[in-house]
Amino acid sequence: xxxxxxxxxxxxxxxxxxxxxxxxxxxxxxxxxxxxxxxxxxxxxxxxxxxxxxxxxxxxxxxxxxxxxxxxxxxxxxxxxxxxxxxxxxxxxxxxxxxxxxxxxxxxxxxxxxxxxxxxxxxxxxxxxxxxxxxxxxxxxxxxxxxxxxxxxxxxxxxxxxxxxxxxxxxxxxxxxxxxxxxxxxxxxxxxxxxxxxxxxxxxxxx
Amino acid sequence: xxxxxxxxxxxxxxxxxxxxxxxxxxxxxxxxxxxxxxxxxxxxxxxxxxxxxxxxxxxxxxxxxxxxxxxxxxxxxxxxxxxxxxxxxxxxxxxxxxxxxxxxxxxxxxxxxxxxxxxxxxxxxxxxxxxxxxxxxxxxxxxxxxxxxxxxxxxxxxxxxxxxxxxxxxxxxxxxxxxxxxxxxxxxxxxxxxxxxxxxxxxxxxx
DNA sequence: GATCGTTTTGCAGTCACTGCAACTTTGCAG
DNA sequence: CTGCAAAGTTGCAGTGACTGCAAAACGATC
Numbered sequence: 110x111x112x113x114x115x116x117x118x119x120x121x122x123x124x125x126x127x128x129x130x131x132x133x134x135x136x137x138x139x140x141x142x143x144x145x146x147x148x149x150x151x152x153x154x155x156x157x158x159x160x161x162x163x164x165x166x167x168x169x170x171x172x173x174x175x176x177x178x179x180x181x182x183x184x185x186x187x188x189x190x191x192x193x194x195x196x197x198x199x200x201x202x203x204x205x206x207x208x209x210x211x212x213x214x215x216x217x218x219x220x221x222x223x224x225x226x227x228x229x230x231x232x233x234x235x236x237x238x239x240x241x242x243x244x245x246x247x248x249x250x251x252x253x254x255x256x257x258x259x260x261x262x263x264x265x266x267x268x269x270x271x272x273x274x275x276x277x278x279x280x281x282x283x284x285x286x287x288x289x290x291x292x293x294x295x296x297x298x299x300x301x302x303x304x305x306x307x308x309x310x311x312x313x314x315x316x
Numbered sequence: 317x318x319x320x321x322x323x324x325x326x327x328x329x330x331x332x333x334x335x336x337x338x339x340x341x342x343x344x345x346x347x348x349x350x351x352x353x354x355x356x357x358x359x360x361x362x363x364x365x366x367x368x369x370x371x372x373x374x375x376x377x378x379x380x381x382x383x384x385x386x387x388x389x390x391x392x393x394x395x396x397x398x399x400x401x402x403x404x405x406x407x408x409x410x411x412x413x414x415x416x417x418x419x420x421x422x423x424x425x426x427x428x429x430x431x432x433x434x435x436x437x438x439x440x441x442x443x444x445x446x447x448x449x450x451x452x453x454x455x456x457x458x459x460x461x462x463x464x465x466x467x468x469x470x471x472x473x474x475x476x477x478x479x480x481x482x483x484x485x486x487x488x489x490x491x492x493x494x495x496x497x498x499x500x501x502x503x504x505x506x507x508x509x510x511x512x513x514x515x516x517x518x519x520x521x522x523x
Numbered sequence: 524g525a526t527c528g529t530t531t532t533g534c535a536g537t538c539a540c541t542g543c544a545a546c547t548t549t550g551c552a553g
Numbered sequence: 554c555t556g557c558a559a560a561g562t563t564g565c566a567g568t569g570a571c572t573g574c575a576a577a578a579c580g581a582t583c
Contacts, residue, residue, distance in 0.1 A: 118549060118560070125561095146538065157563050162540065197513045234445035238438040255515045260491075262484060266504055267512050269480035277472050284467075297473055304511030305474050306404050308462045325529075325580060332530095353569065364532050369571065524583105531578070539570085547562070553555085 126164050128154040131218065133171040138221040142172065142229050166239070172225065173236040174218065180243025183207050184250040196255040197267065200247070201298045204271055208291045219290070227283045237272050244268050270301045333371050335361040338425065340378040345428040349379065349436050373446070379432065380443040381425065387450025390414050391457040403462040404474065407454070408505045411478055415498045426497070434490045444479050451475050477508045 132153035136145040147168055151161045165171040186203035187196075194202075212219060226233050244265075252264035274297035282290045300309060339360035343352040354375055358368045372378040393410035394403075401409075419426060433440050451472075459471035481504035489497045507516060 116550075121549090122561085147540085148538085158540095159563055159565095160561085163562075166540090168539070195513070196515055230448050231445040234448075235442055238441035238445070241437050241441075257515070260488075262488065262504060262507070263512075263515055265484050265487065266480070266507055269484050270477065270508070270512060273473070273476035273480045277469060277476050280472070281467075281469065297469060300469070300473055301477070301508065302511055302513035304509055304513075305470075305477060306402070306509035306511075308403055308464070308470055323581075328580090329530085354571085355569085365571095366533070367531055370531075373571090375570070527580100527582080529578105529580080532576085534574090534576105535572105537570105537572080539568105541566105541568080543565090545563085545565105547560105549560075550558090552557090 125154065125156060125160070129156070129161055129164055129171055130174040133168070134174070134218050134221045134225070137172055138224040142225050142232065169232060169235050170239060172222070172232060174215075175236065175239060179207060180240070180246045184246045187247070187250040187254065190254075196251050197302055199254055200251055200267055200271065201295070201302070204275075204298070205291050205295055208294055212290060220286075223279075223283045223286065226279060230280065233276055233279060237276075244272070247271075271298065274298045274301060332361065332363060332367070336363070336368055336371055336378055337381040340375070341381070341425050341428045341432070344379055345431040349432050349439065376439060376442050377446060379429070379439060381422075382443065382446060386414060386418075387447070387453045391453045394454070394457040394461065397461075403458050404509055406461055407458055407474055407478065408502070408509070411482075411505070412498055412502055415501055419497060427493075430486075430490045430493065433486060437487065440483055440486055444483075451479070454478075478505065481505045481508060
């Protein structure tokens with residue numbers, strides 16, 4: 110009874126993890142991030158505090174719902190593009206695909222997260238602090254496609270640019286979510302692609 | 317006895333702040349960041365723990381030595397450039413000037429910080445989390461020069477790129493400090509300026 | 524040297540987070 | 554179904570970052 114890669118155990122784990130993530134986001138959106146204790150979150154998800162910390166290394170992580178498989182997934186996508194796609198495009202399209210998928214699966218959570226991140230923008234930055242490992246993975250994938258040595262700046266810089274683009278996009282999206290988050294990230298990455306040396310032309314509509 | 321803008325009180329405050337910063341960096345480099353308690357830091361600087369927190373909001377902040385005047389200083393520099401200098405160049409040159417100054421004043425501290433950041437790269441990311449206010453300041457300055465409305469992405473994106481460039485540069489500098497940190501930041505910002513869409517040519521020497 | 528504003532300090536308290544050692548649940552085999 | 558091993562959960566005791574508050578020490582001013 111363990112063939113489909115999803116045993117009872119695994120299912121329970123997924124449910125618990127999801128419950129903790131939801132509880133964190135919901136309560137934080139409701140009362141403000143630092144007026145919610147881990148104790149309350151654990152109670153809401155019907156597990157002990159200790160169990161909370163078995164799933165997430167910190168309250169921050171639970172709020173963002175850091176998915177340890179996201180990094181590998183994106184890296185895989187990057188490498189899967191045919192060789193005629195440039196490293197930059199492979200990276201951009203892989204990131205956008207991940208974001209689109211994520212929003213399709215958990216749009217409601219992101220709408221709540223938005224509320225929290227509007228109050229505490231620093232949490233978004235902190236969220237990226239714990240993902241150094243994933244960043245390394247992505248940088249390696251980009252470097253491999255670009256045929257660059259480990260030590261070259263380009264892959265690292267591109268990945269860092271991705272984080273920056275995501276940060277900016279979420280900030281804008283929080284102010285006005287009439288545009289899809291994915292489009293905002295795409296726009297930001299587009300600007301990084303063509304270069305910031307010149308101020309982009311200023312359109313009337315929108316920002 | 318209070319004309320030269322530096323009273324006894326002010327001098328003591330500066331000394332205490334510097335002592336706490338030095339103690340934090342020194343001890344963290346010596347034993348590892350999380351094997352040093354605030355209690356020990358405070359003892360080393362000959363003040364109470366409570367006083368530590370009067371100067372720095374967190375241990376992280378003390379390690380980086382977050383200077384609340386750095387943001388305003390850079391913003392001022394940006395606005396001081398003659399109008400024929402592009403917003404991008406004004407930003408880049410202002411940031412580089414600040415870094416150069418900082419290294420001239422506290423190179424020894426940065427050499428120790430380097431050791432700590434090599435062990436815990438996340439601290440560098442976290443350091444930027446608390447500087448949202450300064451980022452806003454810089455973005456406004458850039459926006460003003462570029463004649464863009466408050467809501468435009470460009471200034472925000474440029475400032476975010478600056479953080480990313482700094483992060484990458486410090487990481488590389490930590491691995492090999494034979495190149496000046498300022499030059500590495502300059503290089504990274506240069507790439508952001510010309511755009512990341514195409515992989516830069518790979519030189520043999522260096523990275 | 525009395526007074527006023529600022530800084531330092533101690534103290535009590537809250538909360539995130541950890542290691543450890545029991546305890547419960549699940550998966551599997553006999 | 555039973556017993557066993559592995560995986561997951563829990564409570565507990567402890568550490569350490571950080572906060573608010575009120576008292577004490579200190580520096581500037583007259």
